[in-house]
Amino acid sequence: MPELPEVEVTRRGIDMPLRGAHVHAVRLGKPLRWPLGCAPAELLGLKVGPVSRRGKYLWLPLVPALPAPAAEAGRSSGGGLLLHLGMSGSLALLQGAGEPGPHDHFDLVTSQGTLRLNDPRRFGAVVWSAALDAAPAATLLSRLGPEPFDPELTPGSFHAALQRHAAPIKAVLLAGGAVVGAGNIYACEALFQARIHPLLPSNRISRPRAERLLGAVRSTLARALELGGSTLRDFSDVHGMSGNYQQQAAVYGRAGLPCQNCGAPVKKVVQAQRATYFCSHCQKR
DNA sequence: AGTTAAACCTGGTTGC
DNA sequence: TGCAACCAGGTTTAAC
Numbered sequence: 472m473p474e475l476p477e478v479e480v481t482r483r484g485i486d487m488p489l490r491g492a493h494v495h496a497v498r499l500g501k502p503l504r505w506p507l508g509c510a511p512a513e514l515l516g517l518k519v520g521p522v523s524r525r526g527k528y529l530w531l532p533l534v535p536a537l538p539a540p541a542a543e544a545g546r547s548s549g550g551g552l553l554l555h556l557g558m559s560g561s562l563a564l565l566q567g568a569g570e571p572g573p574h575d576h577f578d579l580v581t582s583q584g585t586l587r588l589n590d591p592r593r594f595g596a597v598v599w600s601a602a603l604d605a606a607p608a609a610t611l612l613s614r615l616g617p618e619p620f621d622p623e624l625t626p627g628s629f630h631a632a633l634q635r636h637a638a639p640i641k642a643v644l645l646a647g648g649a650v651v652g653a654g655n656i657y658a659c660e661a662l663f664q665a666r667i668h669p670l671l672p673s674n675r676i677s678r679p680r681a682e683r684l685l686g687a688v689r690s691t692l693a694r695a696l697e698l699g700g701s702t703l704r705d706f707s708d709v710h711g712m713s714g715n716y717q718q719q720a721a722v723y724g725r726a727g728l729p730c731q732n733c734g735a736p737v738k739k740v741v742q743a744q745r746a747t748y749f750c751s752h753c754q755k756r
Numbered sequence: 757a758g759t760t761a762a763a764c765c766t767g768g769t770t771g772c
Numbered sequence: 773t774g775c776a777a778c779c780a781g782g783t784t785t786a787a788c
Contacts, residue, residue, distance in 0.1 A: 473781060474782090477781080501765095504764070504765095504782095504784085527782075527783090555782080555783085556781085556782085557764095557765095557781085557783085558765090558780070558781055558782055558783095559765090559767090559780080559781075559782095560781095574766085590765095591766050592764085592765045592766050592767080592780085592782095593764080593765055594764065594782060595782090611783095611784090614783090614784090635758095636759085637758075637759080638758075638759055638760085642759080642760085645782090645783095646759095646783095647782095647783090654781055654782070655780090655781060655782085656781065657781095743759090743760065743761085744760090744762090745782095746779085746780085
């Protein structure tokens with residue numbers, strides 16, 4: 472469910488409300504993708520810092536609330552939680568959180584509300600790391616390509632990155648090495664907007680088309696962000712509001728329906744076990 | 757080395 | 773109506 476816009480919407484929803492909050496308790500549900508990586512008791516008393524995002528990961532800094540005497544029994548000297556929403560995860564910030572439901576697998580109970588992860592499929596993760604640039608966080612983040620809105624990501628560098636892969640452009644976008652953030656929905660939408668065929672080998676994309684694609688990725692993600700995050704059925708922001716980008720999708724999930732540009736039926740193929748929607752008339756190889 | 761499958765899970769939808 | 777098959781926003785890990 473969550474691609475970059477949804478994760479960013481989530482970040483904005485929890486950042487200020489949680490800042491400066493003290494951790495009162497931690498509750499773990501069923502196992503997620505990876506173990507937490509520390510004893511829950513180590514988090515107690517730590518203070519929440521500014522929440523940041525890298526790709527589809529969120530970083531929730533947790534620092535000692537008191538300067539000097541930190542070495543209390545079992546308390547950590549600080550670090551943070553690296554969170555990922557996987558395919559079906561969402562975060563909620565609850566005041567007076569009720570009993571956890573069957574898919575609520577992580578609670579961070581703080582002085583300013585309970586941050587609760589609901590994730591039916593449990594592909595998501597909450598992992599303790601002593602620092603953003605230390606293992607395990609650094610290891611996970613090291614595989615990520617540039618942020619889509621990083622000014623250092625230029626048409627030239629993007630084109631160069633695409634030249635390094637012979638795989639279909641759709642697969643390259645999903646892999647996130649050239650640019651992070653475009654998941655299955657937005658990759659389809661961006662390729663449609665750029666009029667590029669999803670099966671076209673990445674390294675056969677010209678410089679002008681690469682520039683167009685980068686612009687399409689950026690505008691697609693920015694649009695989704697404006698609309699509050701999108702996606703299919705079960706994404707909701709921290710206030711429980713669902714996004715509505717799906718109604719804006721030009722090709723995703725529209726197999727057989729007329730292309731909004733030319734009227735030809737939208738096609739669906741499976742690439743790397745993922746559904747790809749495109750218009751074979753508008754999108755050229 | 758680079759690309760592609762398999763794996764991790766549950767739930768909703770579709771089809772017989 | 774019941775149940776099996778298939779599908780779903782991601783990404784790591786193992787295998788060609």
